[in-house]
Amino acid sequence: MSAEEAAAVSASPDVVVIDDVSKSFVIRKDNSIKERLVTMGRGKAHQERFDALKGVSFAIPAGSSIGLLGPNGSGKSTLLKIIGGIIDPSGGSVRRRGRLAALLELGAGFHPDLSGRDNVYLNASILGLTKEETDARFDSIVDFSEIGDFIDTQVKFYSSGMYVRLAFAVAVHTDPDVLLVDEVLAVGDEAFQRKCMDKIRQFQKEGRTIILVSHSASQVMEVCDTGVVLDRGHVAYIGSAAEATKAHREILEGRRKENVEAHEHNEDEGAARPSSRITGVTVFSQGEPATEVLTGSAIEVRITVDHDSDVDTWHSSLSIDTPHGQQVFGSGTRRQLTSHGPTDRGLSEVRYQFPHINFAGGQYFINVEIADGEGTPQDVLWQGATFFVPIEFRQTGTVNAEVSITDVSVD
Numbered sequence: 001m002s003a004e005e006a007a008a009v010s011a012s013p014d015v016v017v018i019d020d021v022s023k024s025f026v027i028r029k030d031n032s033i034k035e036r037l038v039t040m041g042r043g044k045a046h047q048e049r050f051d052a053l054k055g056v057s058f059a060i061p062a063g064s065s066i067g068l069l070g071p072n073g074s075g076k077s078t079l080l081k082i083i084g085g086i087i088d089p090s091g092g093s094v095r096r097r098g099r100l101a102a103l104l105e106l107g108a109g110f111h112p113d114l115s116g117r118d119n120v121y122l123n124a125s126i127l128g129l130t131k132e133e134t135d136a137r138f139d140s141i142v143d144f145s146e147i148g149d150f151i152d153t154q155v156k157f158y159s160s161g162m163y164v165r166l167a168f169a170v171a172v173h174t175d176p177d178v179l180l181v182d183e184v185l186a187v188g189d190e191a192f193q194r195k196c197m198d199k200i201r202q203f204q205k206e207g208r209t210i211i212l213v214s215h216s217a218s219q220v221m222e223v224c225d226t227g228v229v230l231d232r233g234h235v236a237y238i239g240s241a242a243e244a245t246k247a248h249r250e251i252l253e254g255r256r257k258e259n260v261e262a263h264e265h266n267e268d269e270g271a272a273r274p275s276s277r278i279t280g281v282t283v284f285s286q287g288e289p290a291t292e293v294l295t296g297s298a299i300e301v302r303i304t305v306d307h308d309s310d311v312d313t314w315h316s317s318l319s320i321d322t323p324h325g326q327q328v329f330g331s332g333t334r335r336q337l338t339s340h341g342p343t344d345r346g347l348s349e350v351r352y353q354f355p356h357i358n359f360a361g362g363q364y365f366i367n368v369e370i371a372d373g374e375g376t377p378q379d380v381l382w383q384g385a386t387f388f389v390p391i392e393f394r395q396t397g398t399v400n401a402e403v404s405i406t407d408v409s410v411d
C-alpha cells in the first residue's frame with residue numbers, strides 16, 4: 001500500500017467497531033448415550049462453559065483489508081460470524097456501518113432442496129437485494145460462478161467447489177461495503193481461487209473493506225494490509241500483515257513445542273509404552289539446527305529414537321504438511337523398499353537428507369512415525385519439527401518451480 005493510500009485508510013471512518021466482545025459456548029461433557037442416561041436430570045453438572053472469545057476489541061477502518069490469523073480453534077470463525085451478525089456475542093458489542101456480505105461456512109444460507117437459481121434469489125434477498133436487483137444481476141452471477149446449466153439443479157447435488165463458486169458469486173454481486181470471507185475459498189479449485197482473489201483486489205481498489213480468515217501467511221501478506229492474530233480467544237497481535245504473520249508463526253511454534261513436551265510427558269506416565277519411541281526431531285541446514293531455510297537449499301532432518309531392547313529391523317516414515325494440514329511430501333523406509341537395523345537398545349539417530357528442498361515460501365511441519373519390523377506402528381510425533389521458507393512475491397503455491405515467461409508473436 002502506498003503512503004497516500006495508508007493515510008487515506010487511517011483517516012477513514014471505522015466500518016466495524018468491535019468492543020470488548022466475548023463469546024461462550026456450553027459444551028456437554030458426557031458424550032455417549034449411556035453417559036447421558038446415567039447423568040439424566042443432572043445435566044447442568046455435566047455442562048462446561050467454554051470461552052471461545054475473551055475481551056476482543058479493535059476497529060476496522062473503511063477501505064482496509066484485515067486478515068484474521070490464529071491457530072486452529074483460536075476463535076477466528078466465531079469472531080467473523082459475530083462481525084457478520086450471524087451469531088450474537090455473549091458480552092460486548094459490534095457496531096457496523098454499510099452493507100455487509102459474508103461468505104462463511106460452506107453452504108450456509110443455501111437450501112439443499114432448492115435449485116441453484118432459487119438459492120441465488122433467496123441468498124441475494126437475505127443479503128439485501130430486491131427481486132428486480134437480483135434479476136438484473138442474475139446472468140452476471142451465473143457467469144461468474146461458471147455453474148452453467150447446473151444452475152437449475154438442486155444444490156444438494158453440487159460439489160463443494162460448486163457451492164463455493166455460487167456463494168462467492170452471489171456475495172460479490174450484492175454490492176457490499178464490507179466483505180467477510182472465511183476459509184471456504186480454500187475449497188475451490190486454483191483457477192477459481194485466483195478469480196476470487198482478483199475480485200477481492202478489485203473491491204480493495206473500489207475502497208471496500210475486506211475481512212479474511214486464513215491459515216495461509218502468504219495469502220494474508222498478498223491480500224491484507226493489517227493482520228489480527230487470535231490466540232485462545234484473545235487478540236495476541238494487531239499490526240502490519242507481515243508482522244502479524246510473524247507473530248502467528250511464533251504462536252504456532254509455541255503450540256508445537258507444547259505438543260512435543262506433552263508427547264514426552266505421556267511417555268513418562270508409561271501409558272501403553274511402546275518398545276521404541278521418538279525422542280526428538282530437528283531440522284539442520286548447513287550443519288546447524290535451523291528454523292528458517294531457503295528454497296532450493298539442502299536440509300537434513302535428524303530423528304532420535306529410543307529402543308527398549310535390541311531390534312533387528314524397524315521402519316521410519318516422515319511427512320511434511322502445510323499449516324492447512326495438506327501433505328506436500330511423504331516417504332519412509334517402506335516406500336524406499338528398505339528398513340533400519342539391526343540397532344542396539346538405547347538411542348539411535350536416523351537422518352533424512354534433502355539435497356534441494358524445493359518448497360515455496362511458507363511454514364511447514366514435519367511429522368514422524370516409527371514402526372517395528374512387521375510394520376506395526378510404535379510411535380508417532382505430529383509436528384515434531386517445523387521450518388519456514390521465506391515468502392517470495394514471484395510465485396504462490398507450495399512448490400518452487402523455475403519459470404520463465406516469454407512473449408511469442410503469433411502470425
Ligand SMILES: Nc1ncnc2c1ncn2[C@@H]1O[C@H](COP(=O)(O)OP(=O)(O)OP(=O)(O)O)[C@@H](O)[C@H]1O
Nearest residue numbers: 025026027052070071072073074075076077078079
Ligand atoms: N457452536 C459451538 N458450540 C461449541 N463450541 C464451539 C461452537 N463453535 C465454535 N466452538 C468452539 O470455539 C472455539 C473457536 O472456534 P472457531 O471455529 O471460531 O475457531 P477457528 O480459529 O476459526 O478455528 P479453525 O482454524 O480450526 O477453523 C473452538 O474450540 C470450537 O470448538
